[in-house]
Amino acid sequence: MKRMVVIGTGSALPERVLSNEDLAKMVDTSDEWITSRTGIKTRHISGKGEETSKLAAAASRKALEMAGLAPADLDMIIVGTMTSEMSMPACACLVQKELGAVNSFAFDLNAACSGFIYSLDLAEKYIRADADLKILVIGAETLSTRLNWQDRNTCVLFGDGAGACVVTGNDENRGMLASKLFSDGSLYKLLYMDSAPSMNRELKRDGNDGSYIKMAGKDVFKHAVRCMDMAICDVLEQARVSADQVKLIIPHQANIRILKSLVDRLKFPLENFYINVNKYGNTSAASIPIALDEANRKGLLQADDLLLLCAFGGGFTWGAILIRW
DSSP, X not given: OOEEXXXXXXXXXXXXXXXXXXXXXXXXXXXXXXXXXXXXXXXXXXXXXXXXXXXXXXXXXXXXXXXXXXXGGOSEEEEEOSOOSOSSSXXXXXXXXXXXXXXXXXXXXXXXXXXXXXXXXXXXXXXXXXXXXXXXXXXXXXGGGGOOTTOXXXXXXXOEEEEXXXXXXXXXXXXXXXXXXXXXXXXXXXXXXXXXXXXXXXXXXXXXXXXXXXXXXXXXXHHHHHHHHHHHHHHHHHHTOOGGGOOEEEEOOXXXXXXXXXXXXHTOOGGGBXXXXXXXXXXXGGHHHHHHHHHHHTTOOOTTOEEEEEEEETTTEEEEEEEEO
């Protein structure tokens, strides 16, 4: 059976860097307060011409270049995002236009911070049906457009960016080995974002004071650690792989406390985790593909290495994927 393999990765970040010191001039906070609670020192914030689709396209060009493909070679584009600059068309359609990927079809997938691994799992299902497909899988967000910049509990956490990978089928004994995805809509009020107010008065949501992220941080923390731990254990059991065989773990870059708690719970060596939350903050669906591209370009992944991806996001959504590189 042909498995889905990653043949190219890319990432893109806005030019502007917002430091903790910059934020301290905007809200009642400090570098020490942010760093001690989140591990974040800087994050990238989009400016003019750096919309979600533009960042996604920039990351995609790098992934296509690594894969040795042209945009016209693509059969399909999936964008994991919750911050497209438009409600319609999909961000993926705007990326298709930017790239000139005339032979592909395109759509978005919204699973919040789990959007990239949900999209990657879906791409694998298409490739299982047709191993010759060339699919572009993207995680891209401009969370700066969906923040209450007066709320220090959320505005310090998030940043903008995009990551992408090109995947296809391969005969070799590598590629995606296992995946497990989960959701629990009953807990959505712990982490959610309203849409724009309804134009139908009968359907207006009470308490919708803006389309920005609202979060019960302590509750989210507990669920995130427990759920990612569960997903990782499930996917290792599914693949019949032991923890000590995994070369690299790329978790969703939420904050350092969540990541350290996950490390402690799993009892994996910290050096097996790729962590860059200090530089970019939480970029939601973009965090894993940005980190994946960085790790790949640094040479941290060699042929036959086992790579584990895991995420947790609003919805709640969560899951894990195991790949033989």
